[in-house]
Amino acid sequence: xxxxxxxxxxxxxxxxxxxxxxxxxxxxxxxxxxxxxxxxxxxxxxxxxxxxxxxxxxxxxxxxxxxxxxxxxxxxxxxxxxxxxxxxxxxxxxxxxxxxxxxxxxxxxxxxxxxxxxxxxxxxxxxxxxxxxxxxxxxxxxxxxxxxxxxxxxxxxxxxxxxxxxxxxxxxxxxxxxxxxxxxxxxxxxxxxxxxxxxxxxxxxxxxxxxxxxxxxxxxxxxxxxxxxxxxxxxxxxxxxxxxxxxxxxxxxxxxxxxxxxxxxxxxxxxxxxxxxxxxxxxxxxxxxxxxxxxxxxxxxxxxxxxxxxxxxxxxxxxxxxxxxxxxxxxxxxxxxxxxxxxxxxxxxxxxxxxxxxxxxxxxxxxxxxxxxxxxxxxxxxxxxxxxxxxxxxxxxxxxxxxxxxxxxxxxxxxxxxxxxxxxxxxxxxxxxxxxxxxxxxxxxxxxxxxxxxxxxxxxxxxxxxxxxxxxxxxxxxxxxxxxxxxxxxxxxxxxxxxxxxxxxxxxxxxxx
Amino acid sequence: xxxxxxxxxxxxxxxxxxxxxxxxxxxxxxxxxxxxxxxxxxxxxxxxxxxxxxxxxxxxxxxxxxxxxxxxxxxxxxxxxxxxxxxxxxxxxxxxxxxxxxxxxxxxxxxxxxxxxxxxxxxxxxxxxxxxxxxxxxxxxxxxxxxxxxxxxxxxxxxxxxxxxxxxxxxxxxxxxxxxxxxxxxxxxxxxxxxxxxxxxxxxxxxxxxxxxxxxxxxxxxxxxxxxxxxxxxxxxxxxxxxxxxxxxxxxxxxxxxxxxxxxxxxxxxxxxxxxxxxxxxxxxxxxxxxxxxxxxxxxxxxxxxxxxxxxxxxxxxxxxxxxxxxxxxxxxxxxxxxxxxxxxxxxxxxxxxxx
Numbered sequence: 001x002x003x004x005x006x007x008x009x010x011x012x013x014x015x016x017x018x019x020x021x022x023x024x025x026x027x028x029x030x031x032x033x034x035x036x037x038x039x040x041x042x043x044x045x046x047x048x049x050x051x052x053x054x055x056x057x058x059x060x061x062x063x064x065x066x067x068x069x070x071x072x073x074x075x076x077x078x079x080x081x082x083x084x085x086x087x088x089x090x091x092x093x094x095x096x097x098x099x100x101x102x103x104x105x106x107x108x109x110x111x112x113x114x115x116x117x118x119x120x121x122x123x124x125x126x127x128x129x130x131x132x133x134x135x136x137x138x139x140x141x142x143x144x145x146x147x148x149x150x151x152x153x154x155x156x157x158x159x160x161x162x163x164x165x166x167x168x169x170x171x172x173x174x175x176x177x178x179x180x181x182x183x184x185x186x187x188x189x190x191x192x193x194x195x196x197x198x199x200x201x202x203x204x205x206x207x208x209x210x211x212x213x214x215x216x217x218x219x220x221x222x223x224x225x226x227x228x229x230x231x232x233x234x235x236x237x238x239x240x241x242x243x244x245x246x247x248x249x250x251x252x253x254x255x256x257x258x259x260x261x262x263x264x265x266x267x268x269x270x271x272x273x274x275x276x277x278x279x280x281x282x283x284x285x286x287x288x289x290x291x292x293x294x295x296x297x298x299x300x301x302x303x304x305x306x307x308x309x310x311x312x313x314x315x316x317x318x319x320x321x322x323x324x325x326x327x328x329x330x331x332x333x334x335x336x337x338x339x340x341x342x343x344x345x346x347x348x349x350x351x352x353x354x355x356x357x358x359x360x361x362x363x364x365x366x367x368x369x370x371x372x373x374x375x376x377x378x379x380x381x382x383x384x385x386x387x388x389x390x391x392x393x394x395x396x397x398x399x400x401x402x403x404x405x406x407x408x409x410x411x412x413x414x415x416x417x418x419x420x421x422x423x424x425x426x427x428x429x430x431x432x433x434x435x436x437x438x439x440x441x442x443x444x445x446x447x448x449x450x451x452x453x454x455x456x457x458x459x460x461x462x463x464x465x466x467x468x469x470x471x472x473x474x475x476x477x478x479x480x481x482x483x484x485x486x487x488x489x490x491x492x493x494x495x496x497x498x499x500x501x502x503x504x505x506x507x508x509x510x511x512x513x
Numbered sequence: 514x515x516x517x518x519x520x521x522x523x524x525x526x527x528x529x530x531x532x533x534x535x536x537x538x539x540x541x542x543x544x545x546x547x548x549x550x551x552x553x554x555x556x557x558x559x560x561x562x563x564x565x566x567x568x569x570x571x572x573x574x575x576x577x578x579x580x581x582x583x584x585x586x587x588x589x590x591x592x593x594x595x596x597x598x599x600x601x602x603x604x605x606x607x608x609x610x611x612x613x614x615x616x617x618x619x620x621x622x623x624x625x626x627x628x629x630x631x632x633x634x635x636x637x638x639x640x641x642x643x644x645x646x647x648x649x650x651x652x653x654x655x656x657x658x659x660x661x662x663x664x665x666x667x668x669x670x671x672x673x674x675x676x677x678x679x680x681x682x683x684x685x686x687x688x689x690x691x692x693x694x695x696x697x698x699x700x701x702x703x704x705x706x707x708x709x710x711x712x713x714x715x716x717x718x719x720x721x722x723x724x725x726x727x728x729x730x731x732x733x734x735x736x737x738x739x740x741x742x743x744x745x746x747x748x749x750x751x752x753x754x755x756x757x758x759x760x761x762x763x764x765x766x767x768x769x770x771x772x773x774x775x776x777x778x779x780x781x782x783x784x785x786x787x788x789x790x791x792x793x794x795x796x797x798x799x800x801x802x803x804x805x806x807x808x809x810x811x812x813x814x815x816x817x818x819x820x821x822x823x824x825x826x827x828x829x830x831x832x833x834x835x836x837x838x839x840x841x842x843x844x845x846x847x848x849x850x851x852x853x854x855x856x857x858x859x860x861x862x863x864x865x866x867x868x869x
Contacts, residue, residue, distance in 0.1 A: 312731055336733040350731055355724040355792040360717055367714045368733035375714040418732065 005068070007032045007195050008053075008084070008164050013062035015052055022048040026062075026221045028214050030164060030195040035186060037210035037227070038199045039239055041437035044216040046199050050166055054079040054086050066164075077106075083163040087153045087170055095142030095149070100124035102141050103156045127155045131185055147178045154182070158189060165189060166197045171205060176297065183209050201437060203232055215239055236438065264288075265324040267457050268340070268426055270309065273318035279304040281318060282483035284476060286426060286459065291452045293468035293489070294461040295498050296478030302461045303345060305478065306428045309459065310342035311335040336369055338426075341419030345431035345461070347408065351415045354404035358394070359385045361403045362417045369422060388417035393443060409436035416444070426457040433462060445471060465495040477501045528786050531838045532801040535784075539808045540564075546816060560691045563811065571807035572695035573598075573754035575800055577774050578781040579706045580747030582799045585782050587740050588723040588791030589643055589650035591747045594778060596661025597635050598755030598771025601628040603668040605756060606676050606765035615678040624681070629752055635661070636748025640741035654744075658775070665767030675764040685760030695757055702750065707796050709746075716794070719743060723791025777806050784834055805834065 006029040015023040023045045030036050040046050051057045053064060055073030064071050066082060073079040076086055093102045100121045108115040109123070124137040133151055141149055150170055157165060167186075171179050186196055186209060198210060206213065206227065213230060215222040215238045222238045266285045274281030279301040286292055294302045307313045311329040320327050322338050329335045332342070344350035352361055362385050363376055370376065376384075385399045392413040396406070403414055412432060419427055429448070433441040448458055448471050462468050468475055469489065477485045477498060485501050487493050524530060543550040543563070553562035577594050584591040608624040609615050635657060642653035687694035710716035721729045722736040729736055754774070759765045783789060784805055785798025809830055813823040836842045 310731070331735075332731050333733045333735050342731060344728075344731060349725075350727050353721045353724040353728050356717070356721060360721070364717075364721055364729070364734070365732045367717065368729075368735075370714075372713050372715040372718050372739065375712070 006030055007067060009065050010049070010053060011063050011065075013049065013052060013064075014060045015048055015057060016060055021219055023052065023219050026216065026219075027224075028197075028221075029224070030197060031212075032163070032193045032195050033190050034211040035190055035196045035198050035209050037206045037213045038197055038216070039206065039213055039235065040216035040222075041239055041439055044239070044437075045219040046216060047168070048219075049216070050086065050168055050197075050199070053166070054084060080157075080162075083161060084166070085157040085162040085164070086166040086168065087150075087157045088168050093141055093149060093153055093156075096140055098138050099128075099135050099141050099144070099152055100137040102152055103127060103137075124155075127158075128152075130158075131155055132181060151178070151182070154185065158185075162194060164195045164197065166199075168199045169201065170198075171200055171202060179205065201441075203235065206235075207232060239438065266321070267323065268309070268338075269321045270329075271319050273308060273315050273320070275304065275308055275313055275316050278313060278481070279308065279478075280482045281316075284309075284483070284486070286457045288425065288457055289452050289455045290474070291448060291458045291460055291472045293472030293475040294459060294478060295465060295468050295475050296502055297463075300478040300502075301481035301483075302478050303430055304481070305476075305483065306342060306430050306459065306461060309335070309426075310340055310428055312342065333368070336365065336422065336424075339422075339424050340426045340428065341365065341422055341424035342428040343412075343415045343419060343430060343432055345434065347411055347415065352403045352411050355402060357400050358389070358403050358406070358414055359399035361414050362388060362399070362421060365418050365422045384421050385417075388420060392417055392447070409440035412436055412444070413440070416447070420451075424456065426459065427451065428459040428461075430461045431463065432460075433464070433467065465498050469493065469495060469498070528795060529798055529801065532784055532786070532798055532805065532834075535834050535837060536801060536805050536808060539805065539812060543808075543812055543815060550815070555691065558691060559688050563815070565693065567804065567807050567811050568696050569693040570811070571803050572693075572699035573757045573771075574774065574777055574781060574803040574807060575699045576702050576750045576754040576757070577771075578778040578785075578799045578803045579702060579796060580743075580750030581775075581778040582782050582785070582787055582794050582796060583706070583710065583719060583743040584650070584747045585779070585787055585789060586719050586723045586791055586794035587736075587743050588726065589740065589743070590654065590779065590789075591639065591744060592651065592654040592775050593635070593639060593657035593661055594747060594751040594754075595771035595774045596658050596665065597632055597748050597751035598758055598774060599665035599765075599767050599769075600635065600661055600668065601632050601752035601755035602759030602770045603665045603674065603765045603767055604628040604631055605681065606674045606759055607668055609676045609678050609681055610674050615676055616680065618680050621678060621680040625756060628756070629749065632748045632752030633745060636745035637741070639748065640744035643744060644737040644740040662767060665765075665770070669765055669767050671767075673764055673766045677763065681756075682760050682763050685757045685762075698753065698757070702753065703796060703800060706746070706750075710796075715739065715742070720793050724793070778803075780831065781806055784838070786838070 008028075008030040010026065010028045013023050013026045013028075014021075026045065026049060028036075028038070028049070038046050038049070048057065052059050053073075054076045055078060056076065059072075066084065071082065073082065073084070079086070094105070097105065103124045104120050109119045110116065121137050128135055128137065128151075131151055131154070133148070133155070135144065135148065135152075141152060144152075154167070154170065170182060183205075186198070190196060198206075200206060210227045212224065213227055213235065214224045215235070217239065225235075264287070267288045267290075269283075269285040271283040272281045273283065282305065284292070284305075294305060296302050304313070308315050309329060311331045311334050314330055320329050322329075327338065329338065329340070335342070348354075353364065356364070359381060363381050366384075367376055382399075388394070389397050389399060394406075394410050394413050394417070403411060406414065416429075416432065432444050436444075445467065448460060452458055452473075458471075460468065460471055472489050474489055475487045475493065475498060476483055477487065479502055487498070487501070540551065550563050553560050553565060555561075577598070581591055581594065605621075605624040605628045608627055609620060612620045614620060639654050639657060642648045642656070643650050646653075683694055684698070685695060689697055710719065718729075718734055718739050721732070722734060722739055726736060751771070755771060758770050779789075781802035782794075782799050784802035785795050785800070787794040787798065809827055813826060818826050
């Protein structure tokens with residue numbers, strides 16, 4: 001399937017930033033008509049490599065050749081013009097513009113300087129049809145889900161006559177169906193002879209679609225492998241450079257006796273709790289020390305449940321009982337007073353305050369609860385921050401740098417720390433492990449187990465069923481904005497049964513409620 | 514060598530370096546043009562000289578700009594400060610003018626208290642429009658900017674109210690320890706605002722709300738209260754500035770007091786390094802910004818630049834100041850001048866910070 005001559009080679013690439021050697025002597029080859037997975041933990045240098053390739057950064061050393069000719073792009077625009085298109089991890093589109101405008105922004109078909117809007121819409125529709133997407137191209141992009149926005153970003157990239165397509169974690173916000181759709185497109189493009197560089201954290205996806213794998217670790221090249229010849233376990237070992245026994249400890253902790261936890265007054269019990277257009281009324285009981293998993297496809301209402309429980313959105317009605325007393329959760333501040341914390345899945349928009357330092361981001365929720373008139377003494381701040389920077393292994397370990405300078409995984413840990421500092425009794429984690437590397441993921445999973453052992457209740461939302469199963473005492477299943485089942489996590493529960501529930505929406509009466 | 518370079522970068526990298534450098538260059542240019550510019554003399558127990566004048570005249574602008582800094586930091590803007598200056602000045606002068614003994618300290622204090630009370634109400638009005646009703650700040654404060662001039666006219670009944678009150682005049686022209694009293698008032702206000710924001714958590718919470726409103730709400734911050742407070746504080750600062758402006762001329766003119774001061778204040782805030790998009794704010798930067806603007810005005814007079822061209826001259830200088838402050842512009846300029854960038858220069862900074 002692959003030609004003998006690579007379409008793109010990067011040889012001996014090195015790149016340093018002040019105090020950090022981001023890439024050191026890295027080689028990558030891309031052949032026409034292959035999907036090439038670029039693997040590595042956060043901080044391995046994947047993003048830097050892509051930015052070097054597309055000209056966002058200059059190289060310190062090394063050469064890039066495209067079709068045998070040495071190239072050096074001055075930026076993504078020039079790279080795109082030369083046939084190297086990139087879809088970046090965070091969707092870089094304008095949600096206030098229409099779908100069609102987003103696809104053609106910066107290169108609208110023009111006639112005498114005027115944009116030919118009819119042509120823009122017609123071509124946008126044609127492109128989306130190629131991706132099997134039926135969208136109103138005149139509607140604002142923001143009216144569609146993150147997943148659809150991602151597909152639009154891909155449509156934008158493949159419109160240009162791309163020979164190399166770089167997909168930087170395109171699947172991190174897609175559900176299974178959408179991933180399948182994306183893979184179909186990727187196979188189609190591969191068939192057309194395009195070389196695809198695919199960055200992802202999902203191992204299964206790599207083995208489903210990639211022909212070849214390049215592994216980076218700590219800025220250095222580990223090696224290039226044919227997917228068929230590299231067992232999954234070896235890949236993980238090469239990525240993290242150590243034996244993978246970290247997950248085992250967690251397995252033992254889960255699947256504990258639920259009945260013991262369910263005695264006594266529930267921490268939070270809601271009934272008939274819902275919001276029109278977001279999620280149908282549901283009832284849910286959470287006890288101290290209990291981990292409740294929330295499973296379901298993207299857009300099934302998982303996040304909406306979390307937002308209602310935290311008061312981020314107002315419920316239409318229903319009853320809330322906290323510690324056995326009728327209560328209400330109508331604003332985040334009110335929820336926090338009841339000891340609820342919420343890590344949003346949308347880290348950048350709803351989580352971090354990019355301008356503020358790591359320290360300030362960490363103490364924000366605690367300070368908000370105290371009110372501005374009672375500042376947390378600086379010594380106490382430093383104590384708390386220092387403790388959590390160590391406990392969560394946040395890097396760089398300098399609390400005074402702006403949080404925007406941290407990688408995604410570390411920003412996630414800062415958010416976790418923000419809530420842990422408030423010592424919540426119920427912590428809602430919406431996709432806390434999305435888009436972060438396997439090491440950080442394991443640390444967060446371990447932490448959830450430890451917290452629940454210590455008596456904290458956790459509502460854990462994740463698209464990965466294995467993760468939900470590993471951590472939860474019971475699993476609430478969402479389907480089409482309805483909570484269709486609550487399943488006790490005993491020996492009989494496995495991913496298949498959850499998927500079946502998601503697919504059919506059938507209630508099982510052996511469930512705990 | 515390396516240590517020297519490190520220190521050099523620490524100085525030039527400081528966020529106040531460029532505004533301060535601009536101020537120094539302006540003062541130097543004035544001194545070259547008029548060698549006696551920096552000289553200060555003691556006459557009748559008071560210090561006189563251009564630097565003292567600049568400090569005294571910039572006091573009202575500093576006051577207005579301090580409040581504006583907080584409002585801008587929340588992501589808002591307050592266009593009504595000029596009108597608030599006029600209203601507070603008008604109320605104070607009107608009340609004093611009606612009294613038989615205009616030189617009584619009690620009369621003046623009552624007048625100030627009345628005017629401050631009204632300013633609190635005006636600030637609360639802005640705060641409610643923005644924080645409770647949710648009107649965009651530029652529109653919400655535009656209402657009071659326009660209506661406030663009318664209100665000031667109503668208070669003075671369309672007249673220019675002239676008073677003859679020594680205690681009131683002292684706010685603008687009095688002296689303390691050989692220096693103009695206005696300087697101390699501005700300094701005290703700056704220290705108060707700094708303590709109010711940095712000794713409490715107000716500053717951080719304002720920056721958080723301005724930096725990311727939704728994330729702040731989800732962290733449990735009741736942003737409405739903080740935003741409300743910022744507008745109230747802005748109005749109070751403007752009112753005190755209004756006292757100074759009217760005291761300088763011992764009269765209140767509803768049309769002229771504080772005219773366009775909102776624009777100078779916004780400029781001072783921006784020159785000081787606070788982003789119009791909200792987020793981090795820098796009070797010390799704002800003060801330097803206000804001093805730069807006043808120095809510029811003084812320069813225009815001192816250099817006998819004709820009134821027809823003085824606004825244009827100011828505009829050109831302001832553009833230059835903003836450009837010099839922009840790191841992107843400096844980097845480009847430095848690179849073009851040197852050809853290839855050398856290590857340890859400003860041009861050497863990477864395009865983006867280190868990704869982790």
